[in-house]
Amino acid sequence: MKLNFKTLGVCLVAGVLLAACSEPPVIAATASKRPDVAPYMGADNGFMTKGWTPGDRGSWMEAINKRNQNQSEYLRVK
């Protein structure tokens, strides 16, 4: 009878230890990539430049390229 209690104890301990095996895996895969909003959609703040229409890729590209060309002093200083 004493042996049975010991066996029962071992089974209980093993059951507790093995309970972790039934835990659902918690991994980083639950975090998924979110789609990023394209910059030509504009920003929801008060720092937007003028001269282009948010949501219009063509006008944004034109404005950015114009600003880009301003980095050339050969074009700025005539």
Place this chain on the structure above:
Amino acid sequence: MARMKFICDTERCIECNGCVTACKNENEVPWGVNRRRVVTVNDGIIGQEKSVSVACMHCSDAPCMAVCPVDCFYRTDEGVVLHDKDICIGCGYCSFACPFGAPQFLSKGAFGVRSKMDKCTFCSGGPEVNGSVAEFEKYGRNRLAEGKLPLCAEMCSTKALIGGDSEIISSIYSKRVAVRESNGKYAGSNIFGWSTAYGPSGSPAPTPTPADKIPGAKS
């Protein structure tokens, strides 16, 4: 679609660190993290000292993207390499893979505990809503969505650092070299391998090499 890149003209950079300061101020980058640094070689040797401003180069086939175990990186249609801090686990693999030392980590307390990765975003924020407070707190300003270019390049006093569409900035740089040559000055390095590295004009940004194409890699 534009492929956003930086070029730093070593014949013009005067190591003023204005780009570093502008980046830190504009994006409120915390103490201990520098998204941009100025590297000087031959320091103090007259005529041989050269400085270059370095940050994330937004590589076309970025090694940080290839090694990230949680795949937190993504590339925008403009060719800007960004990452999602909600996915990043701060393991540091990207910092070992990056040849420019772009990924930065904020040291947080004892035992080498560090933050999630932080790097140059080409002033285009992250996956949060464009221009939102949440985006600013995690990634800094989203100047591209405001119709602007990165502040480090736009405020460079000598215009050593230029940033924007690769076709435009490479043409600006090439013209400079040609002018210096015609003036009899030391022209400096010309751009070489630009189209080889980034593809011809109008070509889409390449995607990272799939794992099944890499010998020994697990898919």
